[in-house]
Amino acid sequence: MLLTLAILAVILRRVPFSALAAALAEADYRTFLALMIPNTLFYFGWDTLVLAVAVRWFHGPVRYRDLLPVRASSYVVGFFNTNLGRGALAAYLCRRLHAPFLELGSTVIFLVLTEYTQLVLWSMLGIIGFRAEVTRSLLVVAAAVAGVWVVVRIVLAPRRWTIVRTLRLATFRQYGAIVLLRAPMFLVSLCLHYYAAHAFGIRIPFVQMLTFLPVIFMLAALPVTVAHLGTTQAAWIFFFSQYASAPRLLAFSLAAHLVFAATRAIVGVLWLPSAYFDLVPARGGDRLPAC
DSSP states (O other): OHHHHHHHHHHHHHSOHHHHHHHHHTSOHHHHHHHHHHHHHHHHHHHHHHHHHHHHHHTOOOOHHHHHHHHHHHHHHHTTOHHHHHHHHHHHHHHHHTOOHHHHHHHHHHHHHHHHHHHHHHHHHHHHHOOOGGGGGHHHHHHHHHHHHHIIIIIITTSOOGGGHHHHHOOHHHHHHHHHHHHHHHHHHHHHHHHHGGGGTOOOOHHHHHHHHHHHHHHHHSTTSGGGTTHHHHHHHHHHTTTSOHHHHHHHHHHHHHHHHHHHHHHHHHHHHHHHHHHSOSTTSOOOOOO
């Protein structure tokens, strides 16, 4: 909470509230919402598909539609804290699939690792086409992710700990398959963010968007601020300040973040009754066993 407030305070000291309000008032919300709401819905559907594939590989058969409530419900918790959302996902799957919590937690870690990997790969693709001083710092991010891979495969995966079970069982082919399977999620989001920015009068070259949007998404995924506020907005201003004014970038990043978070939360709330009755079928009936 304090970090979120501190980052937002620094940003708002640089961006006058009147300029931010003007940028918000001038936006074309019809175009913006027509792009960003479908982006969130597509993300939800494809994210559930990735989850279903991983669960089938490491825990047994499960229907795609049976995972929709759990994926949606975890977004509600994740709105406040990313790690709590991931924990809620593992806990629900534990009850739903009758599998040990830590084993499912290892699959969640596997999915997080592949998510960061594919974002780094997209960013590296952008660097190939766009060479600039600021992009050199992104090589540090790539090196850090490569270091995590070394630790995972050499240090952690061989151990018999339950929390690294999926990391131990997963083959390099499965790692690569999940990374590739995630690709449409980012590609769709990239294209829709590119055109949605036009609704706020922002024209960012596509290659620059390809280079830096993955980094912004990685920062947004870090569980260091409340509802991912602050870090995302600061990143938009830092990476794209040469293409638009700070008030417009702040307005767009706030609006995009709000629509993405709110749409996911609404979807999650709509699925909550289904998730609840899945775990507690009926009064007097047997609940799913505890983990």
